[in-house]
Amino acid sequence: MNWIVYLLLVLSMYSCASSQKDDNLDFEFDSISNEDFKVIEEVPYREHEDVFEEVEINDDSLVKESMARVPEPKLIVVENKVSNVISKGISLCYRKQFEMAFEIFDKTYFEFKNHPSYWNQIGTCYFLKGETKKAFLYYNKARDLNPNYVPAINNHGVIYQQEGDHYKALKVYEKASKLNSFVLTPLFNIGQLYLRYGFAEKAKDIFKSLLNKNPSDVDALNGIAMSYFLLGNVSTAVVYWQKISSESQEEPYIGLNYAVALKMSGKKQEAVSVFDKVNDNKLGQLANYYKKVKNYIGVQ
Numbered sequence: 001m002n003w004i005v006y007l008l009l010v011l012s013m014y015s016c017a018s019s020q021k022d023d024n025l026d027f028e029f030d031s032i033s034n035e036d037f038k039v040i041e042e043v044p045y046r047e048h049e050d051v052f053e054e055v056e057i058n059d060d061s062l063v064k065e066s067m068a069r070v071p072e073p074k075l076i077v078v079e080n081k082v083s084n085v086i087s088k089g090i091s092l093c094y095r096k097q098f099e100m101a102f103e104i105f106d107k108t109y110f111e112f113k114n115h116p117s118y119w120n121q122i123g124t125c126y127f128l129k130g131e132t133k134k135a136f137l138y139y140n141k142a143r144d145l146n147p148n149y150v151p152a153i154n155n156h157g158v159i160y161q162q163e164g165d166h167y168k169a170l171k172v173y174e175k176a177s178k179l180n181s182f183v184l185t186p187l188f189n190i191g192q193l194y195l196r197y198g199f200a201e202k203a204k205d206i207f208k209s210l211l212n213k214n215p216s217d218v219d220a221l222n223g224i225a226m227s228y229f230l231l232g233n234v235s236t237a238v239v240y241w242q243k244i245s246s247e248s249q250e251e252p253y254i255g256l257n258y259a260v261a262l263k264m265s266g267k268k269q270e271a272v273s274v275f276d277k278v279n280d281n282k283l284g285q286l287a288n289y290y291k292k293v294k295n296y297i298g299v300q
Contacts, residue, residue, distance in 0.1 A: 086112060086121050093125035101125055116142040116149040123155060132159050150176045154186045166193055184210060191223050200230035218248045226257060234264050250279045252286045256293045263297050271297050 085108050092101035105122050112118035123138030136159055142152035157172035170193050176186035187206055194203035204227035210220035225240035241249070241258040249255045255278040262271035275297055283290050 086115070086118055090121040090124060093121075093128050096128070098125060098129055114145060116145040116152060118142075119145070120149065120152045120155065123152070127155070127159070132162065135159065148179050150180045150183045150186065153179070154183075154189065157186070157189060161189075161193070166196070169193065184213065188219065188223075195223065195226055195230070198230060200227045203227045204231070216243075218244055218254075222254050222257075225261075229257065229261055234261050237261050238265055238267075246277065249274060250277050252278050252280075252283050252290065256286065256289060259297060260293055268297065272299055275299055 085104055089101045089104040089108075092098070092104070102125070105118070105125070108118070119138050119142040123135040123142065126132075126138060127135035136156065139152040139155050139159075142149050153172060153176040157169045157176065160166075160172060161169035170190065173186040173189045173193070176183070177190065181187075188210060191203045191206035191210070194200070194206065204224055207220045207223035207227060210217060211224060214220070221240050221244050225237045225244075227237075228234075228240065229237040238258070238261050241254070241261065244254060244258075249258060255274055259271045259275040259278070262268075262274060275293065276299070278290070280290065
């Protein structure tokens, strides 16, 4: 992206300084045609292009709002099918193919430079690279074009949350949610923060509203299950965890808590069964918790 800004700056400098003719210059024009001077038409901005229409919702009601919700096999499908080149670029970013992604963004600059979604996705690409300061600037650029652009506002909140400023993140998520109640991602993020700080009743109401929109959403089911669990209603929590597919129960952040709830409900064998299916290759920061759950359940 930087080379475009630099090139435009250089061109403007030379155009201002080119009034004096130099007869000693000898240029080769044979390879230049009218096509080289063809103006690239800008693509009109349409808000519906900010979602990924080719992706099936299934058990994730947020997948059309954030490519982060799409597992890698689906990302490959999106990259091949989606007609919106912005979506193709961000798909590559989530697969860590940043060089290819930025090539797409560079080539489409003149077509999409006035699209807030374009700058928002470039910001997300930098965020995925770990360059949060650049990401923040590009999200700001999206908001320069549209101060109420919810995805960029929400992504500012994600950066605040990553930096540990959860109060500021919460306020930003709340602002994004109020601006557009039909966008679900900020609401989900609010629910997660409520759970983190033990506001289980508030979190429960949020995840219940998400389930009203998509009863099979995995993270909403897990969120409401955790809410009931924290409220001491373990049996209801188990009911919601049971609604999650076996494949999703293999995720440590779901399966471990579900196993604990089953053990607390006196269902040791079921707890062991769920625990054994947890993918221990994806534990990450949950490695110590995994060991504690294993000891609590009594797995040999």
